[in-house]
Amino acid sequence: MFRINDNYLKLQGSYLFSRVGEKVRAYSEAHPDREIIRLGIGDVTLPLAAPVISALHGAVDEMACRDTFRGYAPDRGYEFLRSAIRKHDFLARGAEICIDEIFVSDGAKSDSGNIGDIFSEQNRIAVCDPVYPVYLDTNVMAGRTGVYDPSTGRYGGVVYLPCTEENGFVPQFPEEEPDIIYLCFPNNPTGMTIPKSELQKWVDYALRIGAVIIYDAAYEAYIREDGIARTIYECDGAERCAIELRSFSKNAGFTGTRLGYTVIPKRLKCGGVSLNALWARRQGTKFNGAPYIVQRAGEAVYSEQGRAKTAEQVEYYMQNARMIREGLKDAGYTVYGGVNAPYLWWKTPDSMTSWEFFDHLLEKANVVGTPGSGFGPCGEHFLRLTAFGSHENTRKALERIKAL
Numbered sequence: 001m002f003r004i005n006d007n008y009l010k011l012q013g014s015y016l017f018s019r020v021g022e023k024v025r026a027y028s029e030a031h032p033d034r035e036i037i038r039l040g041i042g043d044v045t046l047p048l049a050a051p052v053i054s055a056l057h058g059a060v061d062e063m064a065c066r067d068t069f070r071g072y073a074p075d076r077g078y079e080f081l082r083s084a085i086r087k088h089d090f091l092a093r094g095a096e097i098c099i100d101e102i103f104v105s106d107g108a109k110s111d112s113g114n115i116g117d118i119f120s121e122q123n124r125i126a127v128c129d130p131v132y133p134v135y136l137d138t139n140v141m142a143g144r145t146g147v148y149d150p151s152t153g154r155y156g157g158v159v160y161l162p163c164t165e166e167n168g169f170v171p172q173f174p175e176e177e178p179d180i181i182y183l184c185f186p187n188n189p190t191g192m193t194i195p196k197s198e199l200q201k202w203v204d205y206a207l208r209i210g211a212v213i214i215y216d217a218a219y220e221a222y223i224r225e226d227g228i229a230r231t232i233y234e235c236d237g238a239e240r241c242a243i244e245l246r247s248f249s250k251n252a253g254f255t256g257t258r259l260g261y262t263v264i265p266k267r268l269k270c271g272g273v274s275l276n277a278l279w280a281r282r283q284g285t286k287f288n289g290a291p292y293i294v295q296r297a298g299e300a301v302y303s304e305q306g307r308a309k310t311a312e313q314v315e316y317y318m319q320n321a322r323m324i325r326e327g328l329k330d331a332g333y334t335v336y337g338g339v340n341a342p343y344l345w346w347k348t349p350d351s352m353t354s355w356e357f358f359d360h361l362l363e364k365a366n367v368v369g370t371p372g373s374g375f376g377p378c379g380e381h382f383l384r385l386t387a388f389g390s391h392e393n394t395r396k397a398l399e400r401i402k403a404l
Helices: 006-010 016-030 050-063 079-093 108-118 133-141 196-209 275-285 292-301 304-330 354-365 391-402
Strands: 102-105 125-129 159-162 180-184 212-216 242-247 260-263 335-337 343-347 382-386
Touching (some): 016 354, 050 292, 079 102, 079 260, 079 292, 102 108, 102 275, 108 133, 108 212, 108 242, 108 275, 125 133, 292 304, 304 335, 304 343, 304 391, 354 382, 354 391
Parallel strands (some): 125 159, 180 212, 212 242
Antiparallel strands (some): 102 260, 242 260, 335 343, 343 382
């Protein structure tokens, strides 16, 4: 008789964003005349830049000709894209990353879940609280956690790194030593970040205890302040203890096109075994790469015109972030983030719970946010807002909020 993976039974309810979607759909069906403004799910709204569209069309035309047709993509991705990534994302920032340390995929979300394939079930993970749910959920599925405790809202066997108002939403080194540490800066959901000097301390800590850092840099394009690392490989020794996840979704609008990559340096080893080699073997067997057409589109992002257009789109969203931040503060609310990230962390008024405030905002203002408690217990009494809407809808949402 076949058996299921019992670890899935440990998961609590539905995926956070699925629950948000269900609530919004139910409200829309009950109130079809209401215009709902969505500032919840972090999906971009601007169209792909012209250089990207041109590259897509050109690649499609190539696929129509025998001489230029492409079949399966290489396991690590096409060299033309990996060369552009290496040049612009790493060498330009003083990070000596080799082309064969870059693995192109169909997105950072996939890689953040799949990366666990090369690690033992016995590893103890450390995650921030609040945290992007994929990190924790995929480790639950893989059997690296204990059972869920409803009284604490946490899983056994996990090292939690509380990020609260009291510590400026910055994780502190834990008393228990973890094996795998998940860090995301600029952070999702809080929108906060840390100086390069503080990130260096995490690298030094990982090297000292023999841990590996899985570093999510999906939002690095939104960094505006000086002194903040754009890649963890700007830190000394990171090539011996860190894996970096990257995405084209938030900087170039590829949420529907699907493209990302993971960097695993060859110097990152465990007991003499190269993690780069393990991931290469994994990709060769369970390949989740991106098609040739999409990789050509990704290459266009790094063209001179592509980089200019991408910067314009990122700035568009950051204007929304500033608008939301200033608008909420003017209305007397407490809000964090929105300076180096497209996310804002809004403290709920009158001690309302996250889901109570979510319902209140949906019903009274027809505005959708994401309940902070869905990111972990420390997210209670906060709501995450995204800056990925249009200027018009962002202004309209603020007007409605101010009228509450």
